[in-house]
Amino acid sequence: MKPVNIGILGATGVVGQEMMKILAERDFPVASLRPIASAHSAGKKLSFQGEEVTIVEATDSAFDGLDIVLGAAENDIAERFAPAIVKAGATFVDNSSAFRLDPKVPLVVPEINPEDVKWNSGIISNPNCTTIITMIAVNALAKESPITSIIASSYQAASGAGKAGLDELKAEAMAYADGTSVEPKAFAYQLAFNVIPQIGGEQYMGYTSEEMKMQNEGRKILHLPEMNVSCTCVRVPVFRSHSISVVLRTEKKISVERARELIANAPGAKLVDDLKNKQYPMPLDTSDQDIVFVGRIREDLTDPNGLALWCCGDQIRKGAATNTVQIAELLLK
């Protein structure tokens, strides 16, 4: 593959930093790497594959000469610079939620719908982290028989709120040990020794924006526009792996044995399902990896076409940075 010129918009955040690490790890054919961030960080040096790279300020001219821009910034920044990126002739692979539901923008999980990158017109969106992890877990079941509905409850890590979230959980843990406490800023309430049943603002019928992503993005990724999802998103005091408790219904019944077989062979997924020997996915075992771990597969006792399962995956990697780099890899093919 011919090396390409890569930009990272929002290079100084947790996801941007992880993208640089993953580009190097995966031997992505990088001709040049340009970290792009706010004026505050511009001029600072970062290390990439043993060489120094200088952070460039995000301006309309910052993208000239780039082939692919990986987006690790918030929605407002992504919206602000998308036109300039496209105008510069680069493809914008964006991790924000700004364009995910735009019908002109593919929303891609490379293990599920790689073909969708082909119809992009300059922007490709990377899905929500909890949605990616859940969809990798259920995709092989959806291919066996279409999923009609999902009921999900999440156990989401602090890393979903970026470096501020990680730092705050750590500070709260240290304060607990000292017998003190810290004022919550990244989260609305103390997260250590607590769980917080709100991620995102209210969006639809009492569901939060984060909760609606699993339905709206999941439909687009799985090509199942009728799939209904009731999701409850909950922040838990875990550093970087999200877990999701899922009950799903399929048009035709899939047995537990067949579900295990399908998931064991599903790309990007690993079956860890042996309750007798206390083997199932857990955040501490699944962090810093790109695989989605799936276990606790059993029949839904409330519906003959239902299955229950439990999945975990690293929020920063497969939930964000790795998936974005994988989309960029598809563009090179």
Place this chain on the structure above:
Amino acid sequence: MKPVNIGILGATGVVGQEMMKILAERDFPVASLRPIASAHSAGKKLSFQGEEVTIVEATDSAFDGLDIVLGAAENDIAERFAPAIVKAGATFVDNSSAFRLDPKVPLVVPEINPEDVKWNSGIISNPNCTTIITMIAVNALAKESPITSIIASSYQAASGAGKAGLDELKAEAMAYADGTSVEPKAFAYQLAFNVIPQIGGEQYMGYTSEEMKMQNEGRKILHLPEMNVSCTCVRVPVFRSHSISVVLRTEKKISVERARELIANAPGAKLVDDLKNKQYPMPLDTSDQDIVFVGRIREDLTDPNGLALWCCGDQIRKGAATNTVQIAELLLK
């Protein structure tokens, strides 16, 4: 009410200690209090309402002269001593799971099925903690229209594993701050900064014993023998409040507004449901109390007769000790 002679079997554990505290708090008419425990603790003194009481060794003759014995011991101890308690003429209000599904034993949540105490023949069981909290949250809905099914995912506190569980989570948090770690004993894996999707051993079709309690005990408490429940029980690094994410279906549709009204007026429950103002139940706000807090009430997007909600309650109090003392109060009426 005429004061009665009370025994506490398993008086030295977290729940036994909480029972003593709650008897005092609620001005339960105690003529005498007899803490009963293993030979190891026998002879030691405990304080009750400013007086010293001496721990008696659990033997068949330990229950003579008692009117009510509150059980805060494990199943094997409850099974071992139940015949002696009944023979002594006392009523055994047992918090273990040993007799809960016995058709001759009532299983009682006083706010839901107080009438069931009447048909006891010496033993009354106190339900599982997660089940009590969930049933208090959904009872008013079940009375409006029978619940046909529940899908639940729990976020269960360390206190469910007793003092050893509480101590282990604390030790893990302190070790984290020191940059060290401790060997898990109370839990199979490190709980701090992790979640563990197994509570109890495998019981039925891949579900754990803890998970099946919500269906089997829930049916008996709500008098809904056909209600089906798919439950996923997960331990989270929280000290003493359990949280449960619930999706339930009723025979007839209940609107969100009506559900809020019903729950706001339900005995033992408190509605805290204002997402816009970030008001919902959380473990840190709901510990050391006897109320079950309910919020995040919304329509289930996957079923027209479904409702989603989130509830929290203190595991040691309403989940165990308070409910047991409340059952004893019913016996006095």
